[in-house]
Amino acid sequence: MFNFDSLYKDLADSPIEEWQAALPALIQNAFDIRRHGKREEWLNLLKELPDVTASHINLNQDCLQIGLAEDCDAEAKNTLLHILKQLIPWRKGPYNLFGIHIDTEWRSDWKWQRLQPHISPLKNRYVLDVGCSNGYHMWRMRGEGAKCVIGVDPSQFFLTQFQVYKHYIGSDQPVHLIPLKSEELPAFKKRGFDTVFSMGVLYHRRSPLDHLNELKHYLRQGGELVLETLIIDGDEQTALIPKDRYAKMRNVWFLPSTAMLTRWLERIGFINIRVVDVTVTSIKEQRITDWMGYESLEQFLDPNDHTQTCEGYPAPKRAIVICNRK
Secondary structure, X not given: OOOOHHHHHHHOOOOOOHHHHHHHHHHHXXXXXXXXXXXXXXXXXXXXXXXXXXXXXXXXXXXXXXXXXXXXXXXXXXXHHHHHHHOOOOOEEXXXXXXXXXXXXXXXXXXXXXXXXXXXXXXXXXXXXXXXXXXXXXXXXXXXXXXXXXXXXXXXXXXXHHHHHHHHHXXXXXXXXXXXXXXXXXXXXXXXXXXXXXXXXXXXXXOHHHHHHHHHHHEEEEEEEXXXXXXXXXXXXXXXXXXXXXXOEOOOOOEEOHHHHHHHHHHHOEEEEEEEEEEEOOOOOEOOEOOEOOOOHHHHEEOOEEEEEXXXXXXXXXXXXXEEEO
16 A cells, blocks of 8 residues: 555644644545555556666756666666556656656646746745646655645556655655545645645636635645636636537536636635736647657647637636735
8 A cells, every 4th residue: 555654754743734633534535435446556566666776866957857877777777667658648747767758748847937937935835736646846846945745636546656756756755645636635724835736727626716715725824826727818707618528628617717717816815816827738738748648739629720629619728826825
């Protein structure tokens, strides 16, 4: 079974220690109700990771560097490559692990480049990353000096991918992935996180205002929310509610304008709301690679007009909004 002892240790005597008592039962319940047929296979792959020490780690570059090619002999590298290939698709990255370049579906570093200049410095902060996928952005947050980074994502597959990197970066690193949905997390009665990220989650929630309210309750007073989501052009009254799928995704419920999104945040009680970036997603940022051999953005768009999805909606455009808990 996945081990969370280092997480509980890092929670002790911290501003977020309230979670220490609640999380073990919540995590166990999640494993009990979300039984995955490949869980044992994934755990066995983690046990087979070759015993190699990374001589160099760089969490402050776009392609995260864990180890050098010369750290691995040929046998260890072949074993590692085999394990990594068993964990395809790799969606968020990129990574370089002992000379193996994992060219992920998303150039997640591009999103980081767009938001990093606008956020409050993360040094010594307690950070929550909601919908963290395999944890690429969590390692970037740690690279910026965050005291402790906790990600939440219900996917045990993403948890397995994350554990590959944690195995080589160091189990003592205060970076943790909790396999829960954000709505399953308890709110804080006292303090909470200094910074909360929610990136690529809001449009998957049937009640976006409930999600924003959850995020507020994970933050300490004055804490910073970094929200990244799909948006649509328009005024304060504009939102797109897809009839069925959006860009072939079933679970897209609301795409607001930035003006409507700002109003939502105001109604929930956030202050200092500012839209710091609006970018159309390109087929160079999200694409098919050898490490993600399924359909990607280009297949989700109208082949004759990339300004529209294949369903006829405006093509994906994403905004980054930063605000504070009052």
